[in-house]
Amino acid sequence: MLSNFAASAGFEIHVASQSLFHIGDFAVTNSLFTGAISMVIMFSVFAYVVYMVKNNKYNRFIGLTQWTFEGMLGQVDSVIPDKKLARRIAPLALTIFFVMLFGYWMSVLPGLDSIFYNEVPVLRALAADLNFTFAVAIIVLLTVQYFALQAHGPIGNLKRYFRNPIKDPIGAFEGLLEFIGEFSRYAALSVRMFGNCFAGEILLVVIAVMTSYFSVVALPFFLIFELFIGFVQAYVFFILTVIFTSLAVESHGSHDEAQPNITDHSSTHATKPAVLTE
Amino acid sequence: MTGPLQQFAASTHEAGGDIFSSLGINGQMLAFQAIAFIILVFLLGKFVFPILIKAVDERQEKIDAGQRAAAAAEAKANEAQDEVAKLLKEARGEAKDIVATAKDEATAMINAGEEKAKSRADKIVADARDQLEKDVIAARKALHNDTIELVALATEKVVGKSFSEAVDKKVIASAVKEQV
Numbered sequence: 001m002l003s004n005f006a007a008s009a010g011f012e013i014h015v016a017s018q019s020l021f022h023i024g025d026f027a028v029t030n031s032l033f034t035g036a037i038s039m040v041i042m043f044s045v046f047a048y049v050v051y052m053v054k055n056n057k058y059n060r061f062i063g064l065t066q067w068t069f070e071g072m073l074g075q076v077d078s079v080i081p082d083k084k085l086a087r088r089i090a091p092l093a094l095t096i097f098f099v100m101l102f103g104y105w106m107s108v109l110p111g112l113d114s115i116f117y118n119e120v121p122v123l124r125a126l127a128a129d130l131n132f133t134f135a136v137a138i139i140v141l142l143t144v145q146y147f148a149l150q151a152h153g154p155i156g157n158l159k160r161y162f163r164n165p166i167k168d169p170i171g172a173f174e175g176l177l178e179f180i181g182e183f184s185r186y187a188a189l190s191v192r193m194f195g196n197c198f199a200g201e202i203l204l205v206v207i208a209v210m211t212s213y214f215s216v217v218a219l220p221f222f223l224i225f226e227l228f229i230g231f232v233q234a235y236v237f238f239i240l241t242v243i244f245t246s247l248a249v250e251s252h253g254s255h256d257e258a259q260p261n262i263t264d265h266s267s268t269h270a271t272k273p274a275v276l277t278e
Numbered sequence: 279m280t281g282p283l284q285q286f287a288a289s290t291h292e293a294g295g296d297i298f299s300s301l302g303i304n305g306q307m308l309a310f311q312a313i314a315f316i317i318l319v320f321l322l323g324k325f326v327f328p329i330l331i332k333a334v335d336e337r338q339e340k341i342d343a344g345q346r347a348a349a350a351a352e353a354k355a356n357e358a359q360d361e362v363a364k365l366l367k368e369a370r371g372e373a374k375d376i377v378a379t380a381k382d383e384a385t386a387m388i389n390a391g392e393e394k395a396k397s398r399a400d401k402i403v404a405d406a407r408d409q410l411e412k413d414v415i416a417a418r419k420a421l422h423n424d425t426i427e428l429v430a431l432a433t434e435k436v437v438g439k440s441f442s443e444a445v446d447k448k449v450i451a452s453a454v455k456e457q458v
Contacts, residue, residue: 014302015300015301015302016299016300016301016302016303017302026306026310027307029307032307032311039318046322046326049326049330050325050326050329050330053329053330053333054329066330066333066334069330069334070334070337073331073334087331090327090331091319091322091323091327092319092323094322094327095315095318095319095322095323098322099315099318129302129311130301130302130303131302131303131304131307131308131311132311132315134303134308135308135309135311135312135315136312136315138308138312139312139315139316139319
């Protein structure tokens with residue numbers, strides 16, 4: 001239905017990002033191009049912030065950036081009680097947050113689906129490319145497994161998924177679910193970000209087409225809404241990365257162990273936010 | 279519901295029947311983006327975040343130090359308040375003693391003053407009485423003399439001749455003595 005509407009309105013919807021030009025065999029897609037622009041903006045912002053912070057010069061923008069950064073760091077510290085581990089995972093989690101944020105916010109740039117190069121729209125947010133969101137999700141998966149291996153050892157980590165079904169049938173089933181969950185939660189993480197960003201872009205184009213000249217009044221509301229959704233999605237990706245790490249490294253204790261361990265386990269969970277499981 | 283699914287199936291077919299291709303997932307692009315992201319994490323983790331984390335930690339340290347200083351200041355203020363209360367209590371006690379002593383001294387002074395005034399008044403009264411008695415005696419004496427002179431004059435007039443002064447006095451004195 002949406003495709004029919006798009007076709008009648010004169011624009012096309014492509015789930016996959018499109019190739020703008022080629023460098024050798026490598027296709028530079030519109031999302032990659034826009035992503036590169038967003039990274040330049042992000043690096044410029046960080047360079048400015050770092051320069052100002054290093055020279056003890058502060059203004060409202062620096063204050064806002066530091067406030068956001070401090071809030072994010074505080075979230076990492078509160079979800080992962082081990083401060084050493086929190087500081088090790090923080091660079092990845094914070095990079096995810098800021099890259100996703102800047103990548104998502106590129107979708108509100110004017111010129112979306114109106115600037116073309118080789119009949120391909122030039123602007124497409126980085127987060128609206130499954131390659132990127134999958135790549136980040138895979139990196140998160142590998143990082144979480146790395147920390148889990150460090151915390152439990154190879155055998156201990158395997159025991160999280162594979163248990164003796166004769167001794168502990170419920171635990172074995174739970175482990176199997178956990179094993180499937182290890183893949184599904186990261187797939188969900190990446191598809192959620194992609195879906196939101198991609199749908200947001202389509203929404204903006206549809207609103208612009210439907211409202212025609214009135215779009216100058218209608219679009220700003222949706223742009224603000226998109227900025228908000230972008231922040232929320234970046235935060236969700238960030239916080240889930242931290243929570244998955246926390247879950248993977250926390251001492252579960254096997255189900256046939258003594259009661260005190262189970263009590264400890266539940267008390268650890270009690271401090272976690274409600275979004276622990278997908 | 280079948281419309282979008284059919285369209286997706288058609289696009290999948292166009293893309294060569296591969297679901298990943300129809301979603302735009304490309305192994306080469308995935309690897310490129312993953313490597314680019316890892317480099318990004320490294321760069322930000324090496325050059326940006328440590329500075330910001332340091333600033334946050336320093337700020338937190340300053341806040342903690344401020345809180346510690348505030349707690350110490352509060353403790354000192356409490357100590358000072360206790361000290362002030364103690365001093366006030368002592369001062370009040372001392373003031374009470376001073377006031378009591380002053381009252382006693384004032385009472386003693388008043389009493390002494392009263393005593394002094396009374397004794398002085400008594401002395402004045404006594405002196406006045408003495409003076410009065412002296413005056414009365416002097417007045418009597420003067421009256422006595424005047425009376426003798428008057429009697430002498432009267433007697434002269436009656437007798438018609440004068441006597442010597444010594445005789446007069448002798449006669450008059452005996453007359454007066456008789457009268458008295």
